[in-house]
Amino acid sequence: MTELPKMKIAEARDALRKGDVTAIELTEACLKAIDGAGPLNAFVHHTPEIATEQARAADARVKAGDAPALCGIPLGIKDLFCTKGVPSQAASRILQGFRPEYESTVTSQLFDAGAVMLGKLNMDEFAMGSSNETSTYGDVVNPWRAGNDETKLTPGGSSGGSAAAVAADLCLGATGTDTGGSIRQPAAFTGITGIKPTYGRCSRWGIVAFASSLDQAGPMAKDVRDAAILLQAMCGHDPKDSTSADLPVPDFESMLTGDIKGKVIGIPREYRMDGMPDEIEALWSEGRKMLQDAGAELRDISLPHTKYALPAYYVIAPAEASSNLARYDGVRYGHRATLSQGDGITEMYEKTRAEGFGDEVKRRVMIGTYVLSAGFYDAYYNRARKVRTLIKRDFETVFAEGIDAILTPATPSSAFALGQEQADPVQMYLNDVFTVTVNLAGLPGIAVPAGLDRKGLPLGLQLIGRPWEEGDLLNTAYALERAAGFVDKPAKWW
Incomplete structure (x- = not known):
């Protein structure tokens, strides 16, 4: 057993x-x-x-x-x-x-x-x-x-x-x-x-x-x-x-x-990060050799907008999270904070969300709300969406050139x-x-x-x-x- x-x-x-x-x-x-x-x-x-x-x-x-x-x-x-x-x-x-x-x-x-x-x-x-x-x-x-x-x-x-x-x-x-x-x-x-x-x-x-x-x-x-x-x-x-x-x-x-x-396997040069541990580099090199030995053709490729991916992601994901998590308010289901005398609906929302969400969720909700707010929407969220389009286009370009x-x-x-x-x-x-x-x-x-x-x-x-x-x-x-x-x-x- x-x-x-x-x-x-x-x-x-x-x-x-x-x-x-x-x-x-x-x-x-x-x-x-x-x-x-x-x-x-x-x-x-x-x-x-x-x-x-x-x-x-x-x-x-x-x-x-x-x-x-x-x-x-x-x-x-x-x-x-x-x-x-x-x-x-x-x-x-x-x-x-x-x-x-x-x-x-x-x-x-x-x-x-x-x-x-x-x-x-x-x-x-x-x-x-x-x-x-x-x-x-x-x-x-x-x-x-x-x-x-x-x-x-x-x-x-x-x-x-x-x-x-x-x-x-x-x-x-x-x-x-x-x-x-x-x-x-x-x-x-x-x-x-x-x-x-x-x-x-x-x-x-x-x-x-x-x-x-x-x-x-x-x-x-x-x-x-x-x-x-x-x-x-x-x-x-x-x-x-x-x-x-x-x-x-x-x-x-x-x-x-x-x-x-x-099969043609692309090796993106932008993924060779500064400070990458030797073991990761050695494993990647070994992986290339394994695929080559299996009959695949290796080709160096460029995904030029890769360096902007993390900052774009950490604008888009929190923005969408702040919108999605707005529904958790303690009214219909889940945790509801204990209220003090005189507290109204706004205080109930605030206390429930403060108690119910952990620190990382609060951090991302606040970042997301900030990047979607008036005056910052174009500077952050719209710009991140444009970068996302460029990242997607990088992949479309290499796949169109025969990369499998x-x-x-x-x-x-x-x-x-x-x-x-x-x-x-x-x-x-x-x-x-x-x-x-x-x-x-x-x-x-x-x-x-x-x-x-x-x-x-x-x-x-x-x-x-x-x-x-x-x-x-x-x-x-x-x-x-x-x-x-x-x-x-x-x-x-x-």
């Missing part, structure tokens, strides 16, 4: 269909692993009754011969996804006690495909953070450690709970969301695979909004094949989301041939200690330096584990693909994964 949670999705799917294991056995083994992983603080709302009921239904479907790929597969769901009747707090005190009467489109699709929900996963509050230290539930701890050092490391953010749970074999896969790197950065920090699909590929309906023009759901899994299986179930057109693309969803798994002969995918580092370092960068918000924001361009341009991006640093911590590489060509991107990632041969797992200490 203890080995069952270590299975990959594809492996478990085949075992379930052969009758070697049941969904109930798989689910119970994962629930037991979760119970023993308290120090990681990855799961924050446990749903064993729902999981058992869904597993029984999955076993019946398998027995009847009606079993989609995810039937009976135990998953963790990021707390940003609304799940009917289950607390959905976005890791914020202001949504304390909120139990939606509806199901997000993505989780509906997963459950229709027979997936089992083990519980809700920790995250940065309203998905705002790069280290999972802004959560009302407390920090998530990375299952990896630097050698024999007992220092607690960040799993990355905002999908830190998802990353830690998958890396620690508490579940077979998890949902994440990515607004500026929140799937890819934690995937790289924990040695797993995470893909952010093209903007519009997955419905945003029922996912608590951070920055609506940037947010996109995606899977976090143990390898590329599992990511492909999960992504296929999560994608699809949704009339309830006006930004959802009405496009057919390919069979992503069947596209994993590993054959990338003749772009290889970059996923993060500027391996996982750092919890608390290390909390005092300096700007230093924390720099963790997104390689990932935000993908969100600004609406492109698909995937992080693949490719090696260990000298401290024994995982490092990832990022591949950026053409819009709507996730299948091709996954296949290139599959070739990279096979060449890298990354099989390391964290030593169990929790």
